[in-house]
Structure formats: structure tokens, C-alpha cells
Amino acid sequence: MSTLNVRVAAIEQVTPLVKHFTLMREDGQHFPTFSGGSHVVVAMDINGRTHRNAYSLMGSPDDTEAYHISVRRQEHSRGGSVFMHDNVVEGSQLQITMPVNLFSLSKMGRKHILIAGGIGITPFMSQLHDIQRNGYNYELHYAFRSLEHGAFSDQLKARCGNHAHIYVDRLGQKLDLRELLGSQPLGTHVYVCGPSSMVTAVLETARELGWPENHIHSEQFTAPPMGDAFTVQLAKSKTEITVPNDITLLEALETAGVNPDSLCRGGACGRCELDVLELDGEIFHHDHYLSDAEKASNRKIMPCVSRARCTHMLLDI
């Protein structure tokens, strides 16, 4: 995978929990343009171990001088976001991948409904550029906890005018999904990014209302959960590795020099899929990629987010 060395050119505290990072290339070159909804994976060296987190690009796809990401501090995560908040300063060096888009606009859509919850607003920030450049019909619905947590809401109101609808939870403002999704013209696509309760609610409501499956889009990068340490055996490289409690199976494989493919590192893209040849315990599937049947079969695992409790798990790698 091609990577780029970047330097943090500016940091802005956007809300009490969200920081906005401006990244520039170390070599002074321009970044590639990208498509709205793309993300990059940021590699961080934390105590000698490499952590990798995916963040949506939120600048204009035509701005090739800088890339912009925003990070919400997740107190109970494995440390990637805390590291970004506490250890990364202006001038810090990081490594990022080229942009990847797993959440792109459907260009055939006649209308686009964007639904964001909290930090889930970030992929829409770049999509809005594409939408406006192409003159698409759209609505933005952005919900957050309280006024101080509404990252970029003023900027969005200015950019989108009456296309933007803001819901502040503390003020008792609620987004009525049933009404919103029940009254859209044929050919409308809906996109949701936010906390899992919101994503689930949108998916379920749209399905109940009979929306075609391929008109419903969601992005949800699962922050890889921590868990208990476990041990796996590798059939092809004929070794055994232990996965510590705060490292993902994917990271443990990489540390051991086995390099499975990966892309989103958030259980969404399917690239890291591994076959499970033998298993004497239980897999905790945290991905959004495998079907329920595949998950139940325990024959496949997405090592970027999923873990296991077992004494023996033989992986085909």
C-alpha cells in the first residue's frame, strides 16, 4: 500500500472533544485529489507499537495542498484518538495511506439525504463539495448532543443554507426518521454516518419503508475494541502468536511480520478477511462486512476489529 509522510501544519480545537488537524506533505508535493467520503489511515507509533486508525478527509477534494481530518477523543478506546489529542502537536510527523473511498455518493441518485450524528459529520464535509460542484439535489440532517458539541455547524449552515437541518439533542430537537424517509421521491439515496444506534435506526427505518437496499449507505468505522489476550496459530507461516489485550489481531500479525491485506481497518471493506481453519472457542465478530451466516459459521474472521476467546484458532495465513 502506498503511504505518504505528512507533517501536522495546524491543529484547531473545534469542540471540547474534537480537534481538527491540517496535514501537509513532508516532500512539499501536492496531495492527490480525492472523492467525497474518502478516508485515510493514519499510522501512529505509540510506545513502540504501530496503531492505525481511519479518519475521513473533510476538506475540499480540489484542495491538494493540505488534507484535513478531525478526531474525536474517545476516552475508552485503545489510545489512537487519545494519542492524537495529547501527543500530536503542530510539526509532528505522521504517516498516512492514500485516500480510499468506501462511502461514495451514488452518482445515479436523483436526490441525496445525508444524515450525520456527532463526529459522523466528517465524511459529509467532503461529499458536500462533490454534491455542490455537480449540482445534486440534497438535504443534510446533522444531529449532536449540545450546542458546544456541534462541530462545524455554523460553517455548514453558511455553506448549505436551507439544505441544512440541525438537531440539538439538549434543546429537545429530534430528527423524525420515519417522516424524513417516508416522504422522499423515487431514486433518492440515503447516507448515514454516526453512532451505531443512529446508523441502525436509519437502516431499519429505511428497510421498513421499503427502500431498495442499494439506496441505503452507511459508514461506521468501528474503533477496534479491546478484549482479553488470546493466541492464534498460523497455518502457512507455521507459527503461533499471542494477541495482547490492547492490540488488534491485525496489528499483532503485522508485528509478527505476517502482513495480511487491509484497507479500512474498521471492519467495513472486507480486504483483511481470513479463513479460520480450526477453532475451539468463540469469535467476537465486530465487523460490518461478514454476513450473519458467515459470522455464525465461525469460518471467517476480520482481524482488523474482531477478536476471539479460545485456546486454539488456526488461521489460513
Added chain:
Amino acid sequence: MGCLAFKKETFRDDYTYRNSPEAIHRFPFPFPEDKYMYSVNIEPHVSIKPGSVFEFPFDIDEHYVAECQDKAITLAKDPGRYAVLPHMMDAQWDVLELIMESLSRDYPDQFKLTKDGNRWTWHNLPLGIQDTFTFGDRSTMAMDPFEYIGRQTQGDFVLLDQREGTLFADAGCITSQADWSLAFDVGMSWHQWHAPVPRATEIGVMDRALKFMMNLQLGSPVRRLNWTMTINPRLDTSPENYPQWGTDRNTVTPENAGDKIHLRVELQTLFRLPRSNGIVFSIRCYLISLNELATYPRWAKRFHRILRELHPDLIEYKGLTKFHQIAVDWLARFDDGAALEIGTQPE
């Protein structure tokens, strides 16, 4: 490649197309081993060997001018060979940018691109074209950006849109296809488009190829070689024009085989496009007659073995039935039966 000399030649009627010794030497001979296996054989499209067809993202060679002229003839006769759906405008600009930047960087004596903000000036010296336009503004060009750059680049191009968990071929500029075809309606999905490939349709191969393509990353293009055979150096062997070239297959004799029978190699490349998140699929065709090929006996010997052992299904699929045996017999004189090392090198 400062001293590219472009040949005056034809790919139809009197068929004056020939390869120079240098072009023969750099021909992308596709057979490293004696047996041909259908495989997806995809590798990163990175630069290797200066002077080879793999040196640059888009290869320009001595046939450039003649090939662009042939393309213009085909497009004039059948404007339907260029087709694009309206939602592909971002992808059109993407591919124009990709090709203009590549050519002007890799062939600075032939192609020049100057940018003044969004005001771009493109200078194509071999074809004598110079135009200034505003990048992103269709109204500043005489034709679609994709057609504009497609007419100025060797090979065929298909633009793929990624949605609904698959890829749709939503634009194409197709003037030199072999047996696969953009009869091919624009708008076809990956599976509709690839339905007829025998021995590759078993569920699995095509699904895996699709997954692979959907994961294709910006800045990491890939390539593969495919091959077939064509009678006479004809680029436009489209199904629509079958009556004009199909019967050529009946004209092959042991005496004219060396001249008439051509190995046709397609260099297929795939690039992720940045703004549109689409993919450009480029199919660049290289033709070499058996006479030219046999100037390197190692190649003739290997090709003899490939053809002799070729599975009957593939002989049929590739449309070789009428002249396959003549080609095998013609090549036999170069094959002493001795073992050949693995590799595609000419000597």
C-alpha cells in the same frame, strides 16, 4: 525516448503496418512458460526496464500517429464506439488529467501541458494539436474531455463507475477491441459484461477479480497481459464489423502464414481515478506477425509449444480454429524440442 519516429502505415485495406527491429525487441511477449494457463495474472503497474512497454503508465510507440488516424476513421464510420453516460463527467476529467500528466511527464519532447490555475494548455506535437481550455468546464472544449484524450492515446478505454457493490462500464472509447467487445452497451455491470468468458466464469474467478478491482487503490495501478491472434494487422476487429475481417481467416495458407498471422497482445491496465472514485480500464493492443516474431527464434519456439498445447475450448474462444493448425505447422521449424528457460525475453 527523445527520438520517437512515427511511421506512416495503415491498419486496414492495404495493411502496411510493420514493426521496426526496435519495436520487435520491445514487444510484450506474454509467455514465460511452454504451457498457457488462463489466469488473472495481475501485477502492480510499476515502471520496469527502460525502453520496455512497461516503463511508463501509458506507452507511446512508433505506431502512435498511424494508430490515432485509424481510430479517427473507426470513430467517423461508427460514432457509437464512443459512448458515455451523463454521470461520468468527473471521471472524464479524471482520465484526461491522468493521461495528460503522464504523457507530458514521460514524453516531454512530444507532449506539453502548461497550467495557469484551471486554465490548461495542451500541446500534442506528433498530431499537431494545441488547445487551451478550463479544466472542469466542459463548455471550453470542442468535445467531451474523455473523447478528446481518447482520440489522442493508443488503445481502448472503459470508464467504470463503482456503486451498488459492483462496477458499471458507464463510458467507453473502443476502436481496437479483439473478441471481447463494447457491444458492450454502456451501463453494463461487471457480471453482465464478463458473462461469456469460458473457463473463467466458474463462480469465483470473476467474483474475486471484481473484489480485487473494487479494492483498487489510488496511486497503485495494476496490469495484466492478455492475448489472441488476428489475421492481418487490423486493430478494428469488432463484432459489428465481422463481415469486413472475419473472412480473412479463410485466406491463410502455409505460404502467407508468416505475413498474415499476427500475435495480438493486450496490455490491460487499471487505474483508480481520484475525483470520481471510478476506474479507468485501458486496453492497449500490440500486433506482431509470425515473420517478425521469428526474428527471435526463442519466441517462435515457445509460441509453437503454446499453440500446440492450447486447450480446444480456448482455440475456439479465441477464434483461432480456421488457422490454428497452419500456425502450429509454420512455427514447428523453429522448435528443436530442447528445453527453454522460463522467461519472456527474446534471446
